[in-house]
Amino acid sequence: MRDFSKAMLRFSWAMPLLGFQQLVNLLRSPDQSIDEVAATLDAMSQVAERQFGELAQTLFKSGDDLQGRLMDSLFGGGAPGATAPAGAPSTCRQPVARAPGYKSDPLREEVIARYTRGTGQFSRDKRYIALRMKMYTLDGREDGYHEGVWEAQFQDPRELLDRPAPPEGPMDEPRGPVPHAAVMAHTKAHWVFNNQGSIIVAGPAASHLVPLPDGSFIFMVSTAQIITGGTGRFDSAYGLVQSLGSTHVSKGVNLFGPEDVSFTATTIDTFRVVRGRHHGTVPAGPPPPQPQPSAPPSADYPYQSRYAEVHGCRMHYIDEGSGDPILFLHGNPAWSYLWRNVIPQVTPFGRCIAPDLIGMGLSDKPPIEYSLFDQIRYLEGFIKKLNLRKITLVLHDWGVAIGSHYAMRNERNIKGIALMEAMLKPYASWDDFPASLRDTFQSFRAPGVGRELIVDKNVMIERVLPGGMLRKLSEREMNRYREPFKDPASRQPIWQFIQELPVGGSPGAVASLVSGYSEKLKRSDLPKLLIYAEPGAITTAADVAWAQANLKNLRTVSIGPGIHFHQEDNPAGVGQAVAEWYQQLS
Amino acid sequence: MFYDQAAFEEIALHFDPALHGAQSDPCEEVIIRYTRGAGRFSADKKYITLSMRQYTLDDQPDGYHQGVWEAQFKDPRELLQRPANPVGPMNEPHGPVEHLAVVAHTKGVWVFGDGSAITAVGPALSHLIPLDDGSFLFAVTCGQIITNGTGRYARAHGLKTSLGSTHIEAGVNLFGPGDVKFTATTIDTFRVVRDPAGSPIK
Numbered sequence: 091m092r093d094f095s096k097a098m099l100r101f102s103w104a105m106p107l108l109g110f111q112q113l114v115n116l117l118r119s120p121d122q123s124i125d126e127v128a129a130t131l132d133a134m135s136q137v138a139e140r141q142f143g144e145l146a147q148t149l150f151k152s153g154d155d156l157q158g159r160l161m162d163s164l165f166g167g168g169a170p171g172a173t174a175p176a177g178a179p180s181t182c183r184q185p186v187a188r189a190p191g192y193k194s195d196p197l198r199e200e201v202i203a204r205y206t207r208g209t210g211q212f213s214r215d216k217r218y219i220a221l222r223m224k225m226y227t228l229d230g231r232e233d234g235y236h237e238g239v240w241e242a243q244f245q246d247p248r249e250l251l252d253r254p255a256p257p258e259g260p261m262d263e264p265r266g267p268v269p270h271a272a273v274m275a276h277t278k279a280h281w282v283f284n285n286q287g288s289i290i291v292a293g294p295a296a297s298h299l300v301p302l303p304d305g306s307f308i309f310m311v312s313t314a315q316i317i318t319g320g321t322g323r324f325d326s327a328y329g330l331v332q333s334l335g336s337t338h339v340s341k342g343v344n345l346f347g348p349e350d351v352s353f354t355a356t357t358i359d360t361f362r363v364v365r366g367r368h369h370g371t372v373p374a375g376p377p378p379p380q381p382q383p384s385a386p387p388s389a390d391y392p393y394q395s396r397y398a399e400v401h402g403c404r405m406h407y408i409d410e411g412s413g414d415p416i417l418f419l420h421g422n423p424a425w426s427y428l429w430r431n432v433i434p435q436v437t438p439f440g441r442c443i444a445p446d447l448i449g450m451g452l453s454d455k456p457p458i459e460y461s462l463f464d465q466i467r468y469l470e471g472f473i474k475k476l477n478l479r480k481i482t483l484v485l486h487d488w489g490v491a492i493g494s495h496y497a498m499r500n501e502r503n504i505k506g507i508a509l510m511e512a513m514l515k516p517y518a519s520w521d522d523f524p525a526s527l528r529d530t531f532q533s534f535r536a537p538g539v540g541r542e543l544i545v546d547k548n549v550m551i552e553r554v555l556p557g558g559m560l561r562k563l564s565e566r567e568m569n570r571y572r573e574p575f576k577d578p579a580s581r582q583p584i585w586q587f588i589q590e591l592p593v594g595g596s597p598g599a600v601a602s603l604v605s606g607y608s609e610k611l612k613r614s615d616l617p618k619l620l621i622y623a624e625p626g627a628i629t630t631a632a633d634v635a636w637a638q639a640n641l642k643n644l645r646t647v648s649i650g651p652g653i654h655f656h657q658e659d660n661p662a663g664v665g666q667a668v669a670e671w672y673q674q675l676s
Numbered sequence: 677m678f679y680d681q682a683a684f685e686e687i688a689l690h691f692d693p694a695l696h697g698a699q700s701d702p703c704e705e706v707i708i709r710y711t712r713g714a715g716r717f718s719a720d721k722k723y724i725t726l727s728m729r730q731y732t733l734d735d736q737p738d739g740y741h742q743g744v745w746e747a748q749f750k751d752p753r754e755l756l757q758r759p760a761n762p763v764g765p766m767n768e769p770h771g772p773v774e775h776l777a778v779v780a781h782t783k784g785v786w787v788f789g790d791g792s793a794i795t796a797v798g799p800a801l802s803h804l805i806p807l808d809d810g811s812f813l814f815a816v817t818c819g820q821i822i823t824n825g826t827g828r829y830a831r832a833h834g835l836k837t838s839l840g841s842t843h844i845e846a847g848v849n850l851f852g853p854g855d856v857k858f859t860a861t862t863i864d865t866f867r868v869v870r871d872p873a874g875s876p877i878k
Contacts, residue, residue, distance in 0.1 A: 332837035412748030
């Protein structure tokens with residue numbers, strides 16, 4: 091054991107180059123005796139010492155800054171103008187006449203690498219993990235500790251087994267597409283260095299569960315974090331941090347099971363830091379994001395089309411902004427084009443995603459019935475495909491039924507629900523149906539008549555759509571609404587939605603579904619926003635009063651005159667109502 | 677070089693070429709590389725592409741790295757801001773945990789010297805740090821998931837991080853009009869589980 095210890099000490103200075111865990115690996119080898127390990131280490135140390143000799147040992151004994159300078163050499167960071175460390179032979183820096191390595195600014199940018207080992211502990215609800223770790227320099231010296239909290243953003247741990255499809259498009263051209271991978275967790279953490287201050291961070295994380303052939307797993311976490319503050323030598327420091335951690339989960343252990351699981355873990359952490367003394371004057375800061383000023387409705391649809399493969403079909407969507415997702419669901423007859431002038435009001439505050447329901451807009455048109463349940467199945471597949479977490483729903487028309495049904499079955503994944511022209515409960519009879527629409531929709535449901543009107547004559551696009559707003563759509567706008575429904579076969583989803591309207595208990599399954607989410611909405615504490623116009627079509631003054639009396643945590647906002655398509659008559663009003671409400675949610 | 681290459685290779689013979697630091701299991705391969713090269717903005721400033729040479733920690737060339745960064749912010753001045761310190765305990769498994777907005781999305785490929793490659797995608801934070809002489813440091817950190825690989829990393833699974841930066845001289849407007857190119861550097865850390873025969877992760 092004495093020989094082993096001596097070998098360890100002798101070898102320690104070279105660990106930054108060769109990796110501390112190499113040593114650990116050797117020690118783990120079951121077929122090596124401790125003497126063999128010591129002999130191996132000693133032999134390697136002798137070879138290494140011949141090459142690095144006193145220089146490296148001097149540097150490592152001189153503290154963290156000097157270690158950083160040696161790392162500069164090892165990383166190829168011989169920066170022009172950098173001074174040689176005290177005590178280092180002049181030959182140390184001179185021969186390293188190559189391009190700077192891993193730093194962009196050799197004088198003010200500090201790059202620090204540490205690894206940590208310790209324990210992780212789950213909360214009982216498996217939503218949070220806390221890490222309590224000892225921290226080490228790369229040469230294995232203990233250097234304080236690291237603590238942090240990880241908050242899951244997924245609903246089912248099995249999602250951690252998934253990984254995104256390979257990205258499409260070029261890697262060497264500055265253009266998309268770039269996939270929007272899901273944020274699987276949010277994190278906060280600090281690293282407390284021995285007598286030298288601390289660094290505090292927060293940021294999103296990827297997480298992944300990798301099954302191994304023996305039935306065990308490796309659970310990994312990869313973070314992207316920003317330094318929010320610091321103490322001591324890192325007081326007023328700025329910068330970014332990456333942390334890449336893992337834990338091995340033995341076969342038979344359910345990390346996400348009901349029992350109270352603690353586990354060992356390790357992380358590798360790298361910091362790019364600019365200390366406070368090097369920080370310059372912040373230029374006049376940007377004003378806090380404000381909703382965009384009102385603008386006349388535009389016919390433009392200036393968004394990049396994206397597609398998600400759901401149940402073997404491509405669902406089209408647009409995806410703008412960043413942050414937690416705000417999911418805009420259109421109704422009948424429409425597509426994401428409906429939201430084109432609303433989304434710019436909301437993108438300063440979150441990630442705005444507007445899909446086209448299956449069979450509508452630019453989404454595929456598979457040979458299915460297009461029942462409400464089909465639409466729900468595809469929409470839920472879409473949410474799962476994009477791994478959307480903490481969703482805020484902005485719902486219109488049939489989008490209300492689809493979105494509310496999802497929300498009431500996945501309440502933990504929802505931040506809030508904004509509703510417009512909303513079917514909040516089934517219609518007990520045609521007398522209960524909105525008066526302004528009653529005759530029209532009764533004719534649409536009449537056998538032999540409705541199909542001809544909707545499928546052959548396209549009256550939902552040509553008549554009902556323009557009739558549902560105060561302003562007149564331009565021909566260019568009308569053409570955009572017509573595009574997805576040019577031939578009769580493409581109008582099947584529009585016709586089917588009409589058949590699905592739950593009036594007098596029929597169709598029974600739809601009536602039951604609407605009753606179900608209606609009752610749950612009444613009990614739910616989720617924040618709700620009801621945007622309405624006067625006189626409205628589906629949401630009339632009586633419906634607003636019903637909502638105010640029956641829905642908890644509800645805000646109602648009137649946006650002035652309007653019928654059914656408020657997004658066309660007053661997109662700024664809709665967008666600002668959503669944006670202001672959303673900021674309070676956040 | 678201030679060390680002798682042959683001697684280094686002698687040392688390296690004792691180890692796998694990949695750095696196994698901080699493993700949680702022998703199946704897990706830990707690799708660290710750094711890259712240097714050029715970045716280029718798209719005309720609309722929404723995208724950056726990186727074309728980088730890749731190096732091992734002992735400065736040996738080891739392939740190349742390419743990637744694309746897609747901005748998720750409206751105004752570059754947002755990059756100057758940093759959030760307030762998180763609140764609540766750091767050592768207890770409960771919230772609150774701040775939900776920071778993703779500033780960019782990324783995709784990248786790392787092609788090693790033997791031709792094997794790892795492709796990954798993931799969200800990123802970006803930060804613009806003003807320095808005392810009027811210049812700036814533009815930094816990017818990514819938490820990425822490996823989507824696929826080739827060669828020895830065919831069907832590999834895992835995660836990786838990338839922490840990059842570029843120094844912007846005083847007076848240069850990185851986000852201004854014009855075709856701006858810049859030099860950049862990244863440090864990339866990979867945790868990889870290669871696909872062993874019989875593994876369920878096909």
